[in-house]
Amino acid sequence: MAEAGILETIPRTIMTKETELGKELEKLVKTILAEEDCTVEAIDEAMRILRVLKELKIKKSSKVVDNTAIPEEFRCPISTKIMSDPVVLATGQTYDRPFIQRWLNEGHRTCPKTQQVISHTILIPNHLVQEMISKWCYERGIELPKPLVDEDVHAGADRSYLKSLLEKMSSSLSDQKEAAKELRLLTKRMPSFRALFSDTSDAIPKLLDPLSRGRANTHPDLQENLITTIFNLSIHEDNKQLLAENPHAIPLLVESVRFGTTETRSNASAALFSLSTLDSNKLIIGKSGALRPLIDLLKEGHPLAMKDAASAIFNLCLVLENKCRAVREGAVGVILKKIMDSILVDELLATLVILASQPKAVEEMGMLGAVPCLLGIMRESSSERNKENCSAILHTICLNDRTKWPLVMEEEKANATLSILAEHGTSRAKRKAAGILQMMKRGASITFR
Template sequence: MRDPVIVASGQTYERTFIQKWLKAGNRTCPRTQQVLSHAVLTPNYLIREMIEKCCRTQGFEFSNHVHYINEEAVIEPDHGHFLSLLEKASSSALSEQKAAAKELRILTKKMPSFRVFFGEFSDAVPKLLKPICGSHSLGNVHPDLQEDVITTLLNISIHDNNKKLVAETPLVIPLLMRALRSGTIATRSNAAAALFTLSALDSNKELIGKSGALKPLVDLLEEGHPLAMKDVASAIFTLCVLQENKARAVKDGTVKVIVKKIVDRVYVDELLAILALLSSHQKAIQDMGELGAVPSLLSLIRETTCERNKENCIAILQTICLHDRTRLKEIKEEENRHKTISELAQNGTSRAKRKAGGILERLNRVVNITHTA
């Protein structure tokens, strides 16, 4: 460090390196991730004096030659371009809307500063959404325009400081829900990804759940398009971390869709994780039993080499044993034939061994009680 400077967050950096950071379009402090209120770099004379003293003590030559550039010019011109694109996006001309939406999609993907800008202007998100929110159906919106706007919404939601603002903008969640049902598969997948990103905040989980977004997510999961499955599963899992959303997901038929996919061995890893999360809900346990989940989970333990999947399977089965006694006979008969749980209790991970041991103890108690009776 030769020319230490202080940024708006109070952190000190070498001037040449922080200038490169700002010129790349970043508007945050690299260390704290705080959004910088301005790009002025203030010389840190105390640190500079300490460096000079250290160099003299160690016998190093210290150069006083420093290159300065106009820091304000590093990022200020982007504001004008950003505002110009928003005006075009919210205009009445389709050609301007499409061109602006396409460019905003690219810029918000490549340049973090453009994501930050959306948080600095209160009307930025509504202006972005204007081209696709005037119609009662997204089917009437040009598919490319819809895809670009929804993807831009996803991009700006990545920035942590935008998550609350975006989710609480009244038009956003209803539009994402509509986008889950119509448009290109990229649009639908990115709408799911946006809900996943926004649901990182607990307050957003609650807001999204109350809005009814789980149902279109489950419907898209049931369709099973390969390009959308990962984003949809991630969104459902994150939303269901909130207890209230587990009940909503179960009510919307999530268990039925997931059990069917697992039986068909489709996207097993992610869907097992969701099922394990939902297994704390009594109605989910009941649904699993009625849908034939038990034999499928046991056969999956025998087939899979993935230790995490085995752990999730046995965790679900243990919960079923605790809360649905009618399935104990089914599990006991299977255990007598294949010794699936005993094998896992011997050779599984520590978590799997513990869960499998718990099931075996319960099965033995039931047998002993039956014999005593």
Template sequence: MAKSEAGEAAACAAELRRELRRLVRVISDDAGAAAETYEEAAVALAALRDLKFGSSNGRRGSSFSKERRKEESVQIPVHFLCPISSEIMRDPVVLASGQTYDRPFIQEWLNSGNRTCPQTQHVLSNTTLTPNHLVRSMISEWCIEHNITLPSLDNQEECLVTKNERSAFSQLLEKISSSSSIVEQKQGVRELRLLTKRNRSFRAIIGDKPDSISELLSVLSVPGLHGDLEVQEDMVTTILNLSIHDSNKKIVGDNPKAIPLLIEALKSGTMEARSNSAAALFTLSSHDTNKLKIGEMGAMKHLVDLLELGSPNAKKDAASAIFNLCMAHENRARAVQEGVVNVALKAIVDQSLVDESLAILALLSSDQEAVEEISEGDGLPCVLHIIRESSCGRNKENAVVILFSICMYDRTKLKEVGDDEKMNGKISWLAQNGTSRAQRKASGILEKLRRTMHNKHYSC
């Protein structure tokens, strides 16, 4: 199989070299060569470069790029191209004006509140989209004839990337990674930050150009930009924006430079960079393999520091990231070791981050070391106060989860819990009226109290 793929790559490279030589001759011999000739030469050169240096970021991106190169190397019939995206239509539909468009793009146009035909500018009598089976059949036959496989329509965001957007992204990437002007590179990084925030298509483009992340991050090692906090902040925020797109999470997480950049920003960046870095780690950690990588690379210490000393927004981002990371058991011990229990308890006492801190402590309450720290600190008075006074059902639930673990791990606290229950009866109330989880934990505490009292009475 490997030999077959190597042979295919060699044959493809030879074909690209021949095509590139032909195009260079045309450009050299004809001073009035069409702009399309230059574009074709650029495409062939880029494809040859990709074949030579390859991509280590996954088969999906590589195969997608290969299909795109096929499309670009042949003349596509104009009536197969969507007027909005300038790409081959995957799902051609007819609008009331009689014009044919690719469904995702015209649907996006209509969803944005437009009620005119993009081509004719005439007001539409209705917004019904009728499948154009004839054009679809013609496109299918043409693709088979030219050995082109169109990407599936499963990922709607990827389908909504236009040819112009791909071109704009490539130009911007070139500006960032290859410009000789530091000022232009900084401008390019800022532009990409804004575009990936506003335009979901720019977030999706990474999917078929996964190696572009390394190109982007390489700018941080450029003399004059290395150590520039403004550039670091823009790059961290761009990574955050890209990580919002689901299919990018693994691509970003697999890049050897991305997570280390976020951790470095957590340590030494501006407060906004630290906050956005925590937010990016939270988003990336929704992918299970990323949870372990982020924990192993040492992010937890800096997230706990941010939870304690950050701005209000940064604290929320840090809390969200810590919670998500602790969904993996391996990261719970790391969080406890880095002091998250005391930081979370202090936040509850200070009334600065009650909801998030209770959620973290409830998640960690399955860890005996964490429960011991909660019990030895101000944990018991805190959770009893929440159970008595809080009007938030979710906070009561998390508090009783923590209390249950304290009662299971530390029998010396049972008397204090029992005295509070005799005076206020809130655990009994939760056993009857709480959420299903709160009812289970409250009932478990009451049963533990009953058994303890019975044993004491029997021993007397």
């Protein structure tokens, strides 16, 4: 009992000294900043206190980790140290991954703690214990010491675990669901796990195996976890081309934008956006028929899904073929309606600028009331980028449709919106606004105030 009391006193004593030194340092800093002719001694003293505080910080961290009574369930039975990557062995015992993996790699097939013969060598992450350790350390201000990890051992263990999870994809439905949930979690938390898929030739086909084309949403929870896993994988650069070249991946993503839970549809859109950062993938995704379901998802208006759909549409429309497809699929009307409803205005105006290079899109904008909407944003928005985009779109409309000039003239007479933008906007906005004004003057021979 006496020893425990001493251990509790150590961090408390250090913390008291830290507080006192902190106050002293604060006074010194104020003095140094307030006085132009502060002494060199004051600066030296401030630096000395900083060095002492640094030493105390290191001392506090090391003493707490070494001396605090760490709960037994947080210690690895092999290293006896607190675990940084707890995993469960086949016998149900939890170990720190590098130590149990090294034990297994040495050829042992028994549990070090119970001496039971193990039925398999798969190591399953113990997320519950990991979270308990994190919480325990956080509450005590402890920074976990970084373990000495054998990278080859770690990578080998991850490959073995990935292989076992992928094998479950061709097993029972319950196994598939369990593995899909774990893969979703691992590919979210561990960039190294995402990278393994690019090193394993059959990983993507096995992952997609449970999702049959045309029936991907038969089991919504399984679909959601697998589609989200694909999204997580798409973040890794080496996986982008790999996924796009798989004959089933993009069609399954497109189907999942159409059918599935809201989260599934949103994550499928996010995956298409992520994959489309490669120019070659933009064409593949466009040809797959992705734009129509993305536009429909944007139109439906679920907050969780709209932004992902809008981002994917924007990225895909950066290539000419997809601009034409988007216009044919009704993107202009859907985008304008959202802008008029003040939804995702920044993102959708950027897309509308891209589509304005298409004559049919410009014609639709004029018919659907884009001019008053654009003028309103130019007049009232605080976003210089939005004003710039509006002026660019309006310039194109005015070049192609003189019937819209009277609306522009009325706005200019009432609010001098274009004149103000021509004087105070971004360089591009100034050019576009001035161009519209010049157009009006030449065409109608009028002088604006």
